[in-house]
Amino acid sequence: MxxxxxxxxxxxxxxxxxxxxxxxxxxxxxxxxxxxxxxxxxxxxxxxxxxxxxxxxxxxxxxxxxxTSAGEKLAARVLRRHRLIELFLVQVMGMNWDEVHEDAEQMEHVVSDRLIERIDEMLGRPEFDPHGDPIPNAEGQLAERALESLLTCPLNTPVTVARVTDQDAAFLRFIESHHLKPGQTIEVEERDEVSDSVRLKGKDDQRMTIGARAASKLLVSSRA
Amino acid sequence: MxxxxxxxxxxxxxxxxxxxxxxxxxxxxxxxxxxxxxxxxxxxxxxxxxxxxxxxxxxxxxxxxxxTSAGEKLAARVLRRHRLIELFLVQVMGMNWDEVHEDAEQMEHVVSDRLIERIDEMLGRPEFDPHGDPIPNAEGQLAERALESLLTCPLNTPVTVARVTDQDAAFLRFIESHHLKPGQTIEVEERDEVSDSVRLKGKDDQRMTIGARAASKLLVSSRA
DNA sequence: ATTATAATTTTGATTGCTCAAAATCACTTG
DNA sequence: CAAGTGATTTTGAGCAATCAAAATTATAAT
Known part of the structure; x- marks a missing residue:
């Protein structure tokens, strides 16, 4: 069953x-x-x-x-559905990336394999969802990337935002409004232990300071 | 709740x-x-x-x-979702009309109002789903049409198939393969009580005979 | 009007999933 | 190593939805 x-x-x-x-x-x-x-x-x-x-x-x-391996296979199928649906809702349906999580959360349990295959095909067998989370392929395997968080990446070096590991709508809107979405290039200028914060240089050399907790949720790849 | x-x-x-x-x-x-x-x-x-x-x-x-009126309002909302989803799956996702029912049956309970609105907009606020079933509008009202079944429509008069009132996949495939989908023009040439059947003239003057029970599921509008 | 038939309701039980609160276990910390 | 703290498990219960089978009701037929 x-x-x-x-x-x-x-x-x-x-x-x-x-x-x-x-x-x-x-x-x-x-x-x-x-x-x-x-x-x-x-x-x-x-x-x-x-x-x-x-x-x-x-x-x-x-x-x-x-x-177990049986459980992992099933879990990967669910995650695959979830992430394909999120990307679909953004890419095809034109929804905002901060409002697709709840829909995907529900739909992941009910869409047929046939529909998921159509979606996967329509999106060109994507490897990552709008948040940069990897999408397991039909066999359950996911593309691995070596990413660092803003707390560990090199300073004063251009890096590309690759993944945002928080689905909270308010947080995602903050990220978007500050041009920190996956694909955008930034630099970490300074980390301060005492103030628990990180200073960034973003789009148009715009400076901003965010908390360490928020910074830990932004994953980047070093080659800009 | x-x-x-x-x-x-x-x-x-x-x-x-x-x-x-x-x-x-x-x-x-x-x-x-x-x-x-x-x-x-x-x-x-x-x-x-x-x-x-x-x-x-x-x-x-x-x-x-x-x-009650409260129950009817809710029921219309569910039906609206179901039929919009069916049309969406056919129109946008390119699925066959005989394979969308089960998906819609599940999705109707989980899609958000936001997504339904996007779908409705994307489809141009349609009034009928792929089977010709009317789609309740956002207020729950549905477009009414005066339709007759193949058992009651005038003989030897061009009529347009408007609605197929059976979701069975095999039946729908039969309808499609015989060019009897909504929008197509046919004529009823003869009804026979004894053999319980109806003879039709379809596309390219192709003749076919179907049972009365099947004929009752095909609704047509008289003006061809 | 009685009786048979068919539809409907009632009864008692089961399954899946959940909680609150009590009991138990594991891990520091003195 | 004893005691206390925090995490975990157990216990007893409830809710939503379901079934099978018995009891009841309505309807039609003799």
Whole structure:
């Protein structure tokens, strides 16, 4: 039987959670999963045990959860749909990049393979969505890029914005209004630990200062 | 709170059921509703009582159910989405008219008003979907047409196919392959009660004979 | 008017998903 | 290493939607 929207959302959240793991960690903790899905911790535990039962995840009590290869395949399919839909809504439907997330969030669970294939074809088999997130291909593999955040990239060197890792509409509008969308070129002029901020030189040599937390969400590639 | 997909499906089925009522009937019987939704009769009774509780329908035990004006408004919104999506999938996405129903069936419950508005605009505020079914406008009103079926239209008179009232993929493919899609011109040459069939003259004066049951699903407008 | 038939409603139960709150476990920190 | 803190799991419950099967009602037929 095919997975419910709920199951798809769990798998997706675990998938994304795994990519956010730092160091030698291999398991996504329950608390993180629960808050990512906006549900109570106990609910996550219960569901994850069921997912483990159906072979989609590996569950280690008190440690966390990880996708099996079957689970990863399904999660990649969901993410593929989500990101193709986002790009489609922007590219074809002319929607703003800050207003497509919720629609994609719903549609990812219901569009047929046939329609997704049409969309993929129409967009020319794209590798990245409007936020720069990689789109898994039909086999579930995604294009990898070596990106740095504005907190780690070289100073006074032109870099190209490649990815914005936050879907919040207000944040995306801020990024857009300051010409910091993927594809645009900027330079980091100064980082200040004390004031927890980063000064940038953007379009038309415009200067701006943003917080470190916001800066960490902007990923760039070094070759401008 | 907004209605669930299930509630939307009930309202839609009641709405469509009401249009199929003949004579002085005012209520959609439970059995018809249940079979339209593919659920057990008892389930329909339970749900309809809940819908009545929330003011979306009027329920008369043992007689049937009818939409209130609030229910009708919601049902029209769902139908509007469904039909706009079908037309969009055919017109913009290049899908076949026999393969869009299932996708629309799912998407109708999840697309945002914003996206529907974009689709409506992109399609030029259309009044009819690919099957000739009228699309309710944003206010829920639908364009009315005086149509006759192939069982009642005048003989040996050019008529234009306007609507096909069956979503079955095999039937739609048959219609298409015989050039009987909405917009095409045909003539009814003969009706035979005994053989339960209708003989048509179609494109390039091609003759064909179809059963009365199929003929009743083809609606035409008299002025060719 | 009684009886058979068909439609409808009621009953009792199940599944999927969720929560709050209590219980348990793991990990510092003194 | 004992104690406390924070994360996790367990428990008991509820809601929405569903079914099968029994009970009931309406309708038509004899």
């Amino acid at each position: 095919l997975p419910s929207s709920t199951v798809e959302n769990y798998l997706k959240a675990i998938y994304v959670g795994e990519t956010h793991l730092v160091g030698g960690q291999k398991l996504v903790p329950m608390g993180q999963l629960a808050s990512a899905l906006g549900i109570a911790p106990g609910t996550a535990t219960t569901m994850v045990k069921a997912l483990a039962e159906s072979g989609l995840v590996t569950y280690e009590p008190y440690n966390g959860v990880r996708l | 907004l209605p669930s997909s299930t509630v939307e499906n009930y309202l839609k089925a009641i709405y469509v059921g009401e249009t199929h009522l003949v004579g002085g009937q005012k209520l959609v019987p439970m059995g018809q509703l249940a079979s339209a939704l593919g659920i057990a009769p008892g389930t329909a009774t339970t749900m309809v009582k809940a819908l009545a509780e929330s003011g979306l329908v009027t329920y008369e035990p043992y007689n049937g159910v009818r939409l």
